Amino acid sequence: xxxxxxxxxxxxxxxxxxxxxxxxxxxxxxxxxxxxxxxxxxxxxxxxxxxxxxxxxxxxxxxxxxxxxxxxxxxxxxxxxxxxxxxxxxxxxxxxxxxxxxxxxxxxxxxxxxxxxxxxxxxxxxxxxxxxxxxxxxxxxxxxxxxxxxxxxxxxxxxxxxxxxxxxxxxxxxxxxxxxxxxxxxxxxxxxxxxxxxxxxxxxxxxxxxxxxxxxxxxxxxxxxxxxxxxxxxxxxxxxxxxxxxxxxxxxxxxxxxxxxxxxxxxxxxxxxxxxxxxxxxxxxxxxxxxxxxxxxxxxxxxxxxxxxxxxxxxxxxxxxxxxxxxxxxxxxxxxxxxxxxxxxxxxxxxxxxxxxxxxxxxxxxxxxxxxxxxxxxxxxx
DNA sequence: CCTCTCACTGGAGACGCG
DNA sequence: CCGCGTCC
DNA sequence: ACGTCCAGTGAGAG
Numbered sequence: 001x002x003x004x005x006x007x008x009x010x011x012x013x014x015x016x017x018x019x020x021x022x023x024x025x026x027x028x029x030x031x032x033x034x035x036x037x038x039x040x041x042x043x044x045x046x047x048x049x050x051x052x053x054x055x056x057x058x059x060x061x062x063x064x065x066x067x068x069x070x071x072x073x074x075x076x077x078x079x080x081x082x083x084x085x086x087x088x089x090x091x092x093x094x095x096x097x098x099x100x101x102x103x104x105x106x107x108x109x110x111x112x113x114x115x116x117x118x119x120x121x122x123x124x125x126x127x128x129x130x131x132x133x134x135x136x137x138x139x140x141x142x143x144x145x146x147x148x149x150x151x152x153x154x155x156x157x158x159x160x161x162x163x164x165x166x167x168x169x170x171x172x173x174x175x176x177x178x179x180x181x182x183x184x185x186x187x188x189x190x191x192x193x194x195x196x197x198x199x200x201x202x203x204x205x206x207x208x209x210x211x212x213x214x215x216x217x218x219x220x221x222x223x224x225x226x227x228x229x230x231x232x233x234x235x236x237x238x239x240x241x242x243x244x245x246x247x248x249x250x251x252x253x254x255x256x257x258x259x260x261x262x263x264x265x266x267x268x269x270x271x272x273x274x275x276x277x278x279x280x281x282x283x284x285x286x287x288x289x290x291x292x293x294x295x296x297x298x299x300x301x302x303x304x305x306x307x308x309x310x311x312x313x314x315x316x317x318x319x320x321x322x323x324x325x326x327x328x329x330x331x332x333x334x335x336x337x338x339x340x341x342x343x344x345x346x347x348x349x350x351x352x353x354x355x356x357x358x359x360x361x362x363x364x365x366x367x368x369x370x371x372x373x374x375x376x377x378x379x380x381x382x
Numbered sequence: 383c384c385t386c387t388c389a390c391t392g393g394a395g396a397c398g399c400g
Numbered sequence: 401c402c403g404c405g406t407c408c
Numbered sequence: 409a410c411g412t413c414c415a416g417t418g419a420g421a422g
Binding site for chain 1: 412
Binding site: 041042044045046047063066067069070071074126129196240241242243244245246321 | 385386387388392393394395396397
């Protein structure tokens, strides 16, 4: 669930931290991506008309492999080298949150089963998407595919987002590529959003720079973490009646949650009972991660025959499609390491030249520029 | 009237053809 | 440049 | 053996 409302807080209070980056300027960048989150999205989205996932003849789901294969290749075509990070064991503090989600999913499972029985495809589709769960098999399938593709992956001991942040902090990758704002709370210096579908949807990549977030909010990192806890994180409740506006001003005035609890009118804004905000804070400050020095992150040549044997032989993919996909990977991969290594740390944003690609980018940018900037409204979710 | 919170909802991938 | 069906 | 996250809506409190 990330940090509740953080993206709006940043947009309102630290706009300078946000930068729209043409996808071209991302060429050569290495990025850490939360694998489980990607798989989850594929399992939800990659379906056929009847709401069923794609499967091979044996009935094994293939939606996640399809998504992983093509999205990864698309990133490579743009010169972006992903390293996938898999979740480990969730922290104990998350168990309350997880229990809530489990109960919800059970309800959805029942509703989906009922809809299936009565032949209500619309409702079956709707509810079955809410029953999606990434299993060990899904993860293992994707690890096998990535290995064959020559794309590195890491198994995090705990939260993938925290591991992504460490990789970026250490310089092993340029940024964490995620939609999940708590990657910033875990301390990634740069967060890249809308990375995966920027080309397909003409949505610009947005970079969020942590240093500028802190500058704009006039907070230290510790104050920022406390603010995130007040906004609402996965690890503990927040104070009822304190939303984005009050969270920002309370931290600015009192600097930390301890002082806020002293000064705040506890009749009006009672803190949750047995509120483990200090433990949550500790999870953000010092998360359980593997040290970056111990990790080996290398992109290798894809094993075309291996990929074909797996996807075509075992999973029923179309051979021509798989081979041409791998060819794209091989072509862009060698192109990347040969020519472009030089400009890989310069994020320069420039007006762009005269290529058709550049022109398309500018059009997309202009369109999105007029459609957005609408900062007044209030948005809420659950 | 304005500001804010909360609850509920829907939609979400990538490709290629016409 | 789209809308929409197909991928497995 | 878990797991989203945004954006739009409306109701209600202060």
